[in-house]
Amino acid sequence: DAGVIQSPRHEVTEMGQEVTLRCKPISGHDYLFWYRQTMMRGLELLIYFNNNVPIDDSGMPEDRFSAKMPNASFSTLKIQPSEPRDSAVYFCASSTGTQRPPLHFGNGTRLTVT
Amino acid sequence: AQKITQTQPGMFVQEKEAVTLDCTYDTSDPSYGLFWYKQPSSGEMIFLIYQGSYDQQNATEGRYSLNFQKARKSANLVISASQLGDSAMYFCAMRDFNTDKLIFGTGTRLQVFP
Numbered sequence: 001d002a003g004v005i006q007s008p009r010h011e012v013t014e015m016g017q018e019v020t021l022r023c024k025p026i027s028g029h030d031y032l033f034w035y036r037q038t039m040m041r042g043l044e045l046l047i048y049f050n051n052n053v054p055i056d057d058s059g060m061p062e063d064r065f066s067a068k069m070p071n072a073s074f075s076t077l078k079i080q081p082s083e084p085r086d087s088a089v090y091f092c093a094s095s096t097g098t099q100r101p102p103l104h105f106g107n108g109t110r111l112t113v114t
Numbered sequence: 115a116q117k118i119t120q121t122q123p124g125m126f127v128q129e130k131e132a133v134t135l136d137c138t139y140d141t142s143d144p145s146y147g148l149f150w151y152k153q154p155s156s157g158e159m160i161f162l163i164y165q166g167s168y169d170q171q172n173a174t175e176g177r178y179s180l181n182f183q184k185a186r187k188s189a190n191l192v193i194s195a196s197q198l199g200d201s202a203m204y205f206c207a208m209r210d211f212n213t214d215k216l217i218f219g220t221g222t223r224l225q226v227f228p
Contacts (some may be wrong), residue, residue, distance in 0.1 A: 043218040102149055105159035
């Protein structure tokens with residue numbers, strides 16, 4: 001199994017630009033989570049999906065952030081326009097069902113907004 | 115609302131000794147799961163151990179064990195026979211089975227010295 005795949009691994013962009021982060025969950029997993037990790041705030045849950053449907057987006061910081069899951073094998077997190085305070089590591093994670101199965105994390109995308 | 119608290123920002127332990135990393139949680143839901151993850155300096159999130167709220171026995175996985183005290187709402191991670199490779203950030207997380215939401219504590223940085 002290839003695991004959760006995120007791209008790009010690193011992204012450097014200028015303030016005001018649009019940024020799109022991509023995630024391919026593990027095949028057969030029906031839950032997908034997006035987290036943001038910073039030194040100040042730790043790991044914050046931004047949004048999660050079940051069967052491609054957004055369940056809770058209360059963690060999305062602002063309207064500048066949006067996430068989609070058009071099919072079971074692909075999700076995007078978009079920031080438009082980006083700001084320096086968006087600099088962080090963004091993780092995607094997936095799992096089968098609920099309860100016992102752990103989340104499997106991708107390697108993260110390190111975003112730097114200058 | 116769910117809440118996870120890790121009160122130890124940093125811990126030191128000598129190689130081959132045991133160490134306990136603290137985690138307390140708060141939820142009004144009787145059904146939930148507790149997870150511990152390790153994040154080495156390379157950045158990936160590694161699942162270590164799981165405890166369900168209805169599990170009768172404390173979970174164990176090799177050198178990792180979870181000291182689950184439901185009445186106190188604590189789920190401390192015990193690492194026995196520490197190794198230099200155990201140096202990393204450790205995160206406690208809780209999944210509410212009612213919402214499937216999984217949130218993380220702020221983490222504890224463990225350093226193992228020779």
